[in-house]
Amino acid sequence: MTTSNSTSPAAAPVAVVTGGARGIGLAIGQWFLDHGYKVALLDIDQPTLAATEHALARPGDVLALHCDVSQPEQVDAAAAAVLARFGRVDALVNNAGVAVFKPVLETTFAEWRQVLSTNLDGAFLCSHAFGAIMVAQRSGAIVNIASISGLRASTLRVAYGTSKAALIHLTKQYAVELGNFGVRSNVICPGPVETEMAKLVHSVAIRSDYYDTIPLGRYGSTEEMANTVGFLCSKEASFINGQYLAVDGGFDASGVGLPTLRRNNPDLQDVGAAS
Incomplete structure (x- = not known):
């Protein structure tokens, strides 16, 4: 006999995390699992997603869905699968993202579109598909993962930074309209985080620049990002x-x-010399 509603599948809250196979997305998914949620992990990287699903070893609580969030039909299919499996959605975390690190004038239009289609279009499509479920419930929370690059310009990030700045505004648009149905929308802007991607693309010089600029003198952890997202999805952040x-x-x-x-x-070595 069940003695606690928290163990009932009908009572368990449900979180959807895009880009959930690794890094920040996986840490966010783990936070939700640790706090009694059922979790749907969406990712375009099917082998890594399968490995993550196997490692979590919680088939009753985890639904792993191969999904390219820039493709409307795949997002709609994922939303239908989550609803069929869990019956509700209480939190959506739009974490899936890609980056191209090149000088402005060397960034091609194809690269521009690649970044925006995932980072911005993906959040739009998922917020529509899963937001509609939450609107029908009259409850839920959306948290978008932007970046500090969306708040201020930096080098080699014309597509990435622009996509993240737009994502911040997109969040406000959803907050204004979906808030009327009890669905909250917020966004976090991580600074540098110790992930596999950061280890690949951050040179020794760039890491040194970060250390010289961050008052706390270190990179953040994926767990710190997950804790912040979890708070924003929780009742403690209800207003x-x-x-x-x-x-x-x-x-x-x-x-x-x-x-x-x-x-x-x-x-650029002579920049400022004339003055």
Whole structure:
């Protein structure tokens, strides 16, 4: 005989996390599992997603769905699968994202569209599909994962930074309209986080620039990002709507990368000499 409603499948809240196979997305999914949620993990990387599903070893609580969030039909199919399996959606975390790190004039239109189609279009499509479920319930929370690059410009991030800035505004648009149905929308803006992607793309020089600029003097952890997202989805944040929160160790007070860019680009080494 069941003695606690928290163990009933009908009573368990449900979270959907895009880009949930690794890194920040996986940490967020783990936070939800640790707090009694059923979790749907969406990811375009099917082998990694399958490995994550196997490692979590919680088939009753985890639904792993191969999904390209930039494709409307795949997002709609994922929403239908989540609803068929769990019957509701209480939290959506739009975490799926890609980046191209190149100088502005070397970034192609194809690369621009690649980044925006995942980072911005994906959040739009998922918020529509899963937001409709939450609107029907008259409850729920959306948290988008933007970036400190969406709050201020940095080097080599024209597509990435622009997509994240747009995502911050998109969050406010959903907050204004869906808030009328009891669905809250907020966004976090992580600073540098210790992930596999960061280890691949952050050179020694860039890491040094970050350390020199962040008041706390370190990178954030995926668990710190997950804790913030979990709070924003929880009842403790029930009157927080349409807000962004920089989770960055204080980095929003400054910037990074310009000295390294100038040192590495002979065309910029004379910048400022005339003055």
